[in-house]
Amino acid sequence: MDNQVKHQRGVERDVIQQPAAAAAPFYLPQADEVEIFRAAYARRLPVMLKGPTGCGKTRFLEHMAHSLRRPLVTVACHEDLTSSDLVGRFLLQGDETVWQDGPLTRAVKEGAVCYLDEIVEARTDTTVVIHPLTDHRRQLPLDKKSRFIEAHDDFMLVISYNPGYQTALKDLKPSTKQRFVGINFDYPAEEIERRIVAGESGCRDEALIERLVAAGRRARALKEHGLEEATSTRALCYAAELIGAGLSPRVAARAAMVAPITDDPALVEALEEIFEAHLGAAA
Numbered sequence: 001m002d003n004q005v006k007h008q009r010g011v012e013r014d015v016i017q018q019p020a021a022a023a024a025p026f027y028l029p030q031a032d033e034v035e036i037f038r039a040a041y042a043r044r045l046p047v048m049l050k051g052p053t054g055c056g057k058t059r060f061l062e063h064m065a066h067s068l069r070r071p072l073v074t075v076a077c078h079e080d081l082t083s084s085d086l087v088g089r090f091l092l093q094g095d096e097t098v099w100q101d102g103p104l105t106r107a108v109k110e111g112a113v114c115y116l117d118e119i120v121e122a123r124t125d126t127t128v129v130i131h132p133l134t135d136h137r138r139q140l141p142l143d144k145k146s147r148f149i150e151a152h153d154d155f156m157l158v159i160s161y162n163p164g165y166q167t168a169l170k171d172l173k174p175s176t177k178q179r180f181v182g183i184n185f186d187y188p189a190e191e192i193e194r195r196i197v198a199g200e201s202g203c204r205d206e207a208l209i210e211r212l213v214a215a216g217r218r219a220r221a222l223k224e225h226g227l228e229e230a231t232s233t234r235a236l237c238y239a240a241e242l243i244g245a246g247l248s249p250r251v252a253a254r255a256a257m258v259a260p261i262t263d264d265p266a267l268v269e270a271l272e273e274i275f276e277a278h279l280g281a282a283a
């Protein structure tokens, strides 16, 4: 992707996406998320995208950043991520010590949308640096340089939060959560999910899409019966892609929606039964 520049130093896997002239990434709205996001952006309020894995949060933000013509800086947060990874640090270059901005600092300076994906995973000191950015101050503290920087007028902070993943030990503090406008996401309604799967995979066989999505949705219900991870819209899109690449629907469903999520023999059997009922025998 030539509109993406990967920065490997400072923080792993943060990605800057410049708004390309091409069409916005395909995104089908589920409810009023586009209106809420636009209103929040108009007032530069920080936003929290809440919802389970693979339900469209990242795609939504890519779409919104593109339509608002803002660059998008994405940081996949992880348990070793510290505030210095976000803000920046002094690095030794030859005999010199030079300051290198982290992805959050770059976004604050350039007026980008900064997406901290699963910030709850990061070290708690990261929430300290985002607090002054989320209120009227719109400032980023650079402790190591003993100063604050003012956010660019167009800067916006967005975090994601998966309510299913939190534990008593690992959760955002209420005082952090209430600094954000929350937008709820879930797996889309069936008709919308069919259109997403068809749109993403390019599959024109409506009957097949209908059966595949119906099967995925039944499999999703097994989350209530011990499946750790629900069958996501992403997994359904993968299955449709595999079918497009020549696999039989059953084999594609197994590869995209069974193997990655469970090894439990009883659950595998239950999933296989669902896919056989909807998609026929494996070829």
Ligand SMILES: Nc1ncnc2c1ncn2[C@@H]1O[C@H](COP(=O)(O)OP(=O)(O)OP(=O)(O)O)[C@@H](O)[C@H]1O
Binding pocket: 026, 027, 028, 029, 030, 051, 052, 053, 054, 055, 056, 057, 058, 059, 060, 162, 188, 196, 200, 233, 234, 237
């Ligand atoms: N409303 C939608 N419109 C278009 N595509 C969608 C939509 N929802 C989901 N998808 C498809 O599902 C895939 C996964 O969505 P996405 O990566 O946005 O999920 P996510 O909620 O950010 O997941 P995670 O929490 O795991 O990061 C997308 O790449 C896209 O193919």
